[in-house]
Structure formats: structure tokens, C-alpha cells
Amino acid sequence: MRTTLPEAFPAHTPAVPQIFTIVLSHGPVTRAEIARRAGVSPAAVTKAVRPLIEAGYLVEEAGEDLPPALGRPANALRVDGGRALFIGVKVTGDSAIAVLTDLRCRIRVTRRASLDDRSPDGVLATTGELVTELLVEAEGFGVQVRGIGFAVSGDVVRTDGTVRYSPFLDWRDVPLGERAAAATGLPVTVENDVRALTVAEQWFGAGAGLTDFALVTVGAGIGCGLVVGGRVVSGAHGVAGEIGHLSIDPTGPPCHCGNRGCVEAIASDPAIVREVRARTGIHVADAAEALALARGGDTAARQVYARAGEAIGRAIGSLVNLLGPERVIISGEGLAAHDLFADRIQDAFTVSAFGTAARCEVSTHPLPFEAWARGAAATAIQSFIGSDSRSGGSGWR
Amino acid sequence: MRTTLPEAFPAHTPAVPQIFTIVLSHGPVTRAEIARRAGVSPAAVTKAVRPLIEAGYLVEEAGEDLPPALGRPANALRVDGGRALFIGVKVTGDSAIAVLTDLRCRIRVTRRASLDDRSPDGVLATTGELVTELLVEAEGFGVQVRGIGFAVSGDVVRTDGTVRYSPFLDWRDVPLGERAAAATGLPVTVENDVRALTVAEQWFGAGAGLTDFALVTVGAGIGCGLVVGGRVVSGAHGVAGEIGHLSIDPTGPPCHCGNRGCVEAIASDPAIVREVRARTGIHVADAAEALALARGGDTAARQVYARAGEAIGRAIGSLVNLLGPERVIISGEGLAAHDLFADRIQDAFTVSAFGTAARCEVSTHPLPFEAWARGAAATAIQSFIGSDSRSGGSGWR
DNA sequence: CTTCTTTCATTGACAACAGAAAAGAATGAA
């Protein structure tokens, strides 16, 4: 027996997605504050939030305000995360991870599976099982799952749910969204993995409330999500943020892209492993072993990490010079080596950043691997509340 | 005797600035086409456009359509540039240039003056004279000047018309807009020079109709204006596009910014002069002499230009990898040496650009020096038609 | 203990805007 489900999201006035997003990312917030942030009248806020409160998506926060305030005390609003569930799926080259989140993108359940068959059929079969399991879990919460998001690395067309090209999966023009929607009967969003993670950070994470920031992910590859003027950058051809192929040193090691000295050819896990082997003569098997060697005090190995940090710092310097963001968030599995290169990143950045750009704050923000799947869920939430159509607006010309 | 002046711009419906901008940058265009581009109904276009036609800002283009069309022939609209005039002023370290343009940003009159006194008072005096002369010229057209734009290099706060810091002028926190408005009684806009030029290109130039492009200016410095998602990028702290301080080579020549191998330390006019002197032993006085030497066949000098081209190309590659624009437009006085480094720019870009980013078209687009002042006028036009408030919109969070 | 001030929230009237649908206009095709 399942409790009654709330109706579709009552986004019947255009300002609703904006207002809801403000409440979502700015915690409990008063109507007056919402009105100021959104640049609309308080009356408009009152009218917009009423249906949301009635539908249960927003609740009034009792008491706990900033006590010493003049005038009538404000009633803060917050999102009741429990009124809707979402599923986010991250697909890598050899595994899939899926999370069940609430409307506030808090992870409730996590499921993983290894991926033997990378073909579209194989991936759909594996992720389909994960999704089914999570849908069963969801029944325990008595709340319906309102959307599924997929995060895939590569060239993804969000608007039509197509994976144009994914090197890791060796996919070309796969209508993932369409197929997954057909299989599950639920709304499906498909987004590039880094952009999905960026959306999650923009709304719920270290980028909350910022209009200009960058998220740099360090690990098997070096990726980057950009938020400029409050909007996630997709580029004219759907590809952007390729910070991994910024060439830092024209005499640096060759990169698989054909250029030399790319950050990815210096600071990605494979590059580090390769370089540690070359410099120490020790055949480390993977990034973990290379890291252990460096932690053990091997000077040559430590130098490899130092060099990686410098490359990342310089690349971030370039990014900051170009875009002038307020913050750069470094994340990814590669942060395991944080202690070995964090200082180098900061130093190289400080040297590279020009003028006021140096005001940009560069910080590391470790994220568990589920965060990638959480990012996928965030895109599903975005779509559910009707925010994606708007924020993707043309900004005309 | 002066003809009757049109009233203030009738932007009484929110869609007017957008629609007017479309007509402005897409030449004669039919209402149906406007509706498609703007994403509004044809009815809305009809209604929005009528007051503009009545006020004389738009006129119906007779006949000359694309002849072989089915159905009722369309009536194209175009902007009547002659119905309003604007003044654009570009201030450099040693001179000021001012242009009188029409509403379509076509230059009608140009005036220059050398700048002996760079203090705010001195600049206001000199530019004030230029503006006065142009206002006199404007009377000959029988049309009122509706706004003045200033373009200044450095950190400029457009919203309040303040020059926060301009190294060339040695200004800090100068309320240029306020003072100029008080002196002239006209609306004044103040914008960073590269961003102003970018606006002009976005509306009237090589970037017309593109949502993602970059304008790279080569000359005494290396600058860059960015348009991402249809909006000019200003960065969180008002500074962006510092492509000149992208470091291309960690072992390159030192730059005044403290880093090494910046594009500006390799490819700016002063850097080229310095390097040509060092390599040839010939004491060339300025960029023109260095250029003459290279054109004369001096191998060492030619290599300096080749290296400059490579640096620019690599920097553009970085930019394109990060932002994925549709086009990069190279301009500036430095293009005088176009024949000496254009190939190198293209080659270096092709090597640096990753994947689909390489689809980006890199083209040179020589602009006369007045173009900088024209950019300033473009910002005045933008402000006049009420487009700046909108396009600078928050895109929330 | 009242009264004032301040801020937040709500209400109802109102104006503006955009969309839908239908009609009209102007052409080529059948």
C-alpha cells in the first residue's frame, strides 16, 4: 500500500523554478529574502510559494531564525526533501553506480554494479537492474521516484538525451534518454558527467549561490565544469571545460591528444603512474601504489606529484585569468594525493593569476564517488522543477 | 532650426530590446523570422514592433526578399540608423578618439586628440572638447545624440560608470560616468575597452548572431573579450579575458606580471620589439620598424614573429578547449604583421585544440582604430534600447 | 503599559503581456 502521491510539480508561474531553486540552495530562507534575491516583489513570492506549500514541497520553518532582528519575525521556508525521490546513475568504463536521492539531493541508497558489456544494450541492462532495485527501495519510502538522471563522460546533448560520443564507452549517437525513458516510463535526463557534478555543486555544494565558479576534477582524467554568469557552460558544440588538454609546457610529455605538455599528460592518474615508473624504475601497478611510494618518502615519486600539482595550478591560473571566477573547487579521486600537491597547486596558481583574478579562492573539496551519481540526480531534479529550460535560456544576441 | 526629435525609445514591453537587437544584428528580417529567433509568437512581434515603426526606429523594407518563397511574401524590417546618434569615446594612455555613430553604429564623424594630462580632470577636459565638437556636427544631421559611451582599459564597473583601476591612465576609483553625465547632460555608459569592442562585434561585426565567441586583440597588449551563452563575460570581480597572461611556456621570457612565458611577454608589440633587438642586434625603435625588418627578410626577426604567432595560437587553443566557442576573431593593431604569423597561429591552434573544439573557426578581422570608439558607442546604444539590463541578467542560481 | 517603529507577510485591484485562434493578405501551384 502506497501513500497518495503528490501531483506534478506545481510550477504554474514562471518564477516558481527560480524561487524554488533559491530555497533549495540557500537553506531555510524567508520570503522577504527570496524576493530580494529573485528581484521580484514580496507579493509575488507569497503567491508563488503557496501552491508549493500546499503540495508539500515547501514547509515553513518554525522559530529558529536569527533572533536579534527588528520588526516582525520572518518565517523561513525550506524544501521538504522527503516529498519526492530521484535516481542518479553514473556510468564509467567499467562500472555503474546509482543513487536514490530525495528532492534535496541527499543520498538515501547507493547501488553499484560492474559493467562487463559496455555496449548500449549492456549498459542499459546493467543500469536497468540498478534502477529497478532502487525503485523497489523507493517503495519503502512511500514516495514516488519522479525522474532519473544519467551522467556519462563525453559529448552529451542534454536537450535530446543523446550521447553523441563517449570515448570510454565507445559510444556514438546513442539515444540513451529515449531508451531509458521507454524502459522505465519515467522522465530521464542525460548530461555530461562533469557538468552534472557541477550542477550539484552549484545548487547543493561548494558553489552554492555563486554565479561564477569552476569545478576541476582530478583523477583518471582531468575535467572541468564551468559556471559563468550563473549558467553551466556547454560551449557552442556541446563541449567545454577541457582543462585537461590545456598545454602547460610545450616541451612536456606527449599526450594522447597529439599535443605535448597537457595537464592530463602530467597530472592524471595514468600519467603519474607512468612517470613514477620512469623515474624510479619501480613498476607500480596503479595510482594507489604510486601514491604509497611517494608517501613512503621516495624523492623521485614525490617530485612527480609536485610537478602534477604545478601543472594543475598553472592550468587553474589560465582558467581564472580567462573567466575571473569567484572560486575554483578541486575535486576527484586524485585528491587522495592532496597532501603531496596541494601546496604546489596553490603556489603555481598564485604565480599565474593576474591582478584581481588572484582574489579567486582555490579550494579542495573531496567528494565520494557517489557524488557523480548524485550529480546525475541533480539534473533530474533540475528537470523536475522546470529549471533547466530557463537557465539554459538563450540570453539572446 | 532642428527637426522634431523622436521621443525616448519606446521599450514599453519587455520583449522590445530583444526584438530590436535581433533586427539590429540580423539586417532586414521578417516578423516571422524575429518570432522564431526570439521564441515568441508572431502576434507578440507585431505588437512590439508597431510603436518602434511609428517612432521611426524601424522601417519596412520594400520588396527585395528572397524571391522564390511560397506563401505570402514577408515584409522585412530594418533599423533606420538615422533616427538617433551616439558618441563613443576611447581613451588610451596618450590619446583620445571619439566617433559619432548612428543607431546602427555606423561611424559618421571621427575626432582625435592627443592626451597630455592623464588625470581624470585632464581626460574629461580633452574628451569634453571632442564630445562638444561632435555634438556640433550632430546638429547638422538634425537628430539628437542620445547617449555617450566611454571605453577605458582596465577594471571598469559598468553598472555605476566607475573606473576602478586603469593602469594606463593610473586611475583609481574615478566616477567617470557620473562626471561625464553631469558635464554633458546626456546618458553615459562606461565599459572596459575590450568588452565594448566585443559588444560591437557581437551586434554588428564578425560575431553577429553567435552565442559563443571570443575576440582576441593583439597589439600593445593582448586582450580578449568573451561571449558565453550570448552574454559578455565580466567575471565575478569585473575582470575577465586576461588571455595575455596565459602562460604558454614556463621557461619563456619573464613578464611584468611576475610570471614567465605569458603571451603578452612573447607576442605583444613591446615584447616583439625587445626580442627582435635581442636576436638581431639591430636597435629597432618600434613595432613598425621591427615589422619592416622582418618583411625585409631578416630570418631572426621573422622567427620572432613566428614564435609570437605560435604563442597566440596556443593561447587560443587553451581558450577554445575551455569554452568551446563557435569562432575566435583575432583583431588589433598587431594584425599588421598578419602575413608573418597567421599560419603559425592556425597551426598552433590546430595542435592545441582538443576534439570537437577544433571545429571552432579562427579568423582574423582587421579593425581600424576607430573601432574601439565604435565599441564605446555600441554600449551607449545598448543602454539606449534597454538591452543591457536584460542581457546582464543574473541567470540566477 | 501604551504607542511608535520596523520588518515581514498578505490581500485585492489592476495593468501589462503574451499566447491562441481565427481571419485577412498576398503570392505560387494545380
Add this chain to the structure above:
DNA sequence: TTCATTCTTTTCTGTTGTCAATGAAAGAAG
């Protein structure tokens, strides 16, 4: 001549959000 097609306009209608006034809930001031 009639039809099909496309562009443009008109009228109507519903939605949105602002305005201005009002109420609510506190602290501050006398």
C-alpha cells in the same frame, strides 16, 4: 479559378506580477 501556403494582424482571454494598502509581530521609547 481554386487551393495551398506562408506571413501578418486582430481580438480575445488568461496569466503574471506590481502596487498600495493592510495586518501581524515583534522591539524601542516614552
